[in-house]
Amino acid sequence: MRIGVITVQVPFIRGGAEILTDGLVKAIREAGHEVEEISMPFRFAPVSEVKRSMDIWASENFEYMNGYTMDLVICLKFPTFYLQHPNKVAWIIHQHRAVYDLWDTAFTEGLSTTSDGKALRQDIIQRDTQALKSFHKLFTIGKTVSKRLQYFNQISSITLYHPPKLDSHFYNAPAEPYIFFPSRLERLKRQDLLIKAMKYVKSPVVALLAGEGGQKMALQNLIEQLDINHRVRLIGRLSDAEMIGFYAHCLGVFFGSYDEDYGYVTLEAMLAAKPVITCNDSGEAVEFVIDQETGFVVNPEPEAIAQAIDDLYFHQQRAVAMGIAGLERYKSLNISWNNVIQQILW
């Protein structure tokens, strides 16, 4: 079959979505199909640019491609849903969260305060709902996204989990005294929660935060402000092997992102058989982590997080057991690309 994987990109910014797209394309190719990733740049500001992007996608008819026709298109992101094609499948990474779950929160870049923003919101909701109804099959990457879809658009969808990159490379090693938190350094990921928590940690555990991003300066300042440079480090971008190594040797992983769509970090921690500390508002992470069994689900407060960290340090046998339980949970979820392909293509 000829399959098109349709997405948008912000050039030079790569995140989980890009990893997912790569994985999907590779899996489809390995399944023996011809596949093409088709993408257009997307600007989330100003509002006019968002609207313009929506119009462009709506005007796209992927049935006529001046050459080969595609048997199937898979739309991954807003506003690719608006294109036309007789055989459309969506595997929604997330909708335009700024007008949905992030509306009227600290993360919306002030959108919710402007009339433009409000207008945009109305527009998006209406057009999303209409467009998504024309899909044969609607998948989402996680229950959180599905819940949002149901709540905001009253559309039901199927949750389809997929494995993180290099899933077979993760390994486990004896724990060293540090908490690991790899993510893009941005506000949504809430690295500041962990940093603040380290002030309250009684055990000698340190925190190593990997990744780059716009928040790097602010986070570094925060560390210095709290005078915990000897306990918290921003270790920058890691290579794949390094990342896997740091997963393998940590005492536990912290992942407290706000209302996470999927959260590779959680799954990677589980693959490395390490316990996960997450927050009860961390979205999909809460679906994966079972409190007291594969980790801790705590309030998004520094003290609660610190307590969880201390718990891991002072009960290390239990920490190891939790990690193993996490790995077992991962296996029980039957997360694989085969599964994805099977569902999406057929």
Next chain:
Amino acid sequence: MIEANNPEINVDELIQKICNEVAKRQVDSQPVDSNSNFETSKMRLNINYIEALLKNAESRSGVRTKWPDKLNHFPFKFNAKLQKFILRAINFLFKDQREVNLNLINSLKESVALNRQLIEQITTLKVQMDERLGIVDTQMQGINERLGIVDTQMQEINEYVGIVDTQMQGINEHLGVVGTQMQGINEHLGVVDTQMQGINQRLITTDTRIQTRDELYIRNDSYLKNDLIQQKRLITMFLEEARKCLPEPFTQEHLQTFVNENQHFLDAFYVAFEDKFRGSRADIFNSLKVYLPLIEEAKIGTPESPIVDVGCGRGEWLELLRESGYTARGIDINRVMLEQCRSRGLEVIEADVIAYLRALPDDSLGAVTGFHIIEHLPFETLVQLFDETVRVLKPGGLVVFETPNPRNILVGSGDFYRDPTHKNPIHPDTISFIAESRGLINSKSYFFEEIDGIVHLVNSLEIKFDDLNEYVKVSRDMVLIAYKA
């Protein structure tokens, strides 16, 4: 492991440590996801396709509960109740078929599950095999490396062997040269040997010459000494007598005595002459041993039947007899000879042979011997000698007279006359005839013959002088042996 008591942890060290672990691991590990999964993943996808088909079949095989949308228009648009009825009828009719379908689908599902298991096992096996092959590969590499090393070493060894060969060659050449030199040396030695031999020969010759010269000098010495002694004695006697006579002159008696000394002038000369021409004392001594059996046989030589050797000369025969335990005495007129005998402790008397024998009683001697004396006597004296001998011999007594053999042509024609005091040669027939005619019995003349180094007496009559060689080969001496009855 984490130490519970450590309050401070060095963050930088920790980060470094993790990075080191990662680096180390990268060296060791192989990616789990290797190409081998590719084929199995294809198989898996095929199975997924089959599963999807099954699902599809399953969904279609279910009971129809809804009137299909396609038939929702004229002429098929029935009311709900009729629709329901028709649906139920269809369901009823196709019940069996559905059952069959369900069973088929279930069995296929089982089959698919089985296939999945097989794929898993195959994958596992493949991984194991790959591991093993990897190990084998590594070992093969190791072996290859070692073989490479061995090869290199073999090469080196070969080179060494080559070098050794070259050196061996060099050594062989050296040996060749040495061999040649040895040959040269051997030749030299051969030459030296020959020269040594030559030198030895010359030494021997020189030795012999010196010996001969020595003998000559000794003889000369002896002769001169003897002569001088004689002269001294004469002069002493002369002076002594003169002194005794003083102041009277010499009497006729004295003078006669002096004149009588004349006959002894040649004593020393004769001794020297004998020494030169007779042969050495040792030789004579040995050659006289041929007569000892005769003495033994005749049972003579006891004190009651002594042996008298007339003209005993240097005393070889007397010495031999003494050594053999026989009683014997000798007589001679040569004072020098007699001195020599006496100095050897032999019993000798200075006397004229005829006068001495005449003075003996009849039948008193066991034997009368005379070696190279009868050729010195005039014929009449010889006959007298025989007569007296016959008288003084005891019965069974023996006569032995040795003399030069004139039948030997060299002796008869010249050598006999070497000695100026020889009278004339005596023929063997003649002397034996004289002996018999004067009264001796068994009178025979004998020549000497040497057989296997031993000298034998051979009867002169047995030699037939029919060949000229006989005249030369026959012994230079002969002996008369006769007995008294």
